[in-house]
Amino acid sequence: MRKELFHNVYKKDDKLYTKGGKFEEWNPHKSKPASAIMNGLKNFPVKKGMRILYLGAAHGTTISHFSDIVENDGRIYAVEVSGKIIDKLVEKAGKSSNIVPLLEDAKFPENYGWIGKVDLVYEDIAQRDQTTILKKNKVFLKKGGLIAIALKAKAIDSVRDIKEIYKEAVKELSEDFEIIETIDLEPYEHDHLFIVGRLK
């Protein structure tokens, strides 16, 4: 029997699944929110009906699972800067009613201001300025809206102590967000901290 951990997120025999039309395995080695759940994340921020701004969409591996969770009354605005990568995402979005791909740079939120307010801003961008990018995109959050980021320490600084980088990033994000939970993604992803917070 699969056990439901969160809405439309199931676990059985150490494997995770999301349920859309059918159960799809959610690989924690390929998707950071799945790694966080496998490591015991309590405050999973994605919920049925949510409007989500997703920064760093890539091919949409994680997005297709978020799409299962938010269901048809939710919406995922999927921002990806690479034109080569977005093709696969557009294909995926064509098969789903709740994914809107945007070929944009997340450093310039003013270019997609038309999306309006969202319940959650999720970021997975391996760039030196990943916390700054997230802070810039807080303009989209509703009052009390949530953020989650898969922070990649090595992209911020490849030589400094990882724990120090995490500490600094959390401090920086705390200026704008109340930090609800942090969880290390080892052994699924090296040097990544998953952070969940709420707009202050």
Ligand SMILES: C[S@@+](CC[C@H](N)C(=O)[O-])C[C@H]1O[C@@H](n2cnc3c(N)ncnc32)[C@H](O)[C@@H]1O
């Ligand atoms: C680690 S991958 C994302 C993986 C994806 N979130 C998943 O779980 O399926 C990071 C992505 O961020 C994109 N990216 C990097 N800088 C960006 C920016 N400034 N704006 C939007 N996307 C960006 C990259 O092109 C890459 O596809």
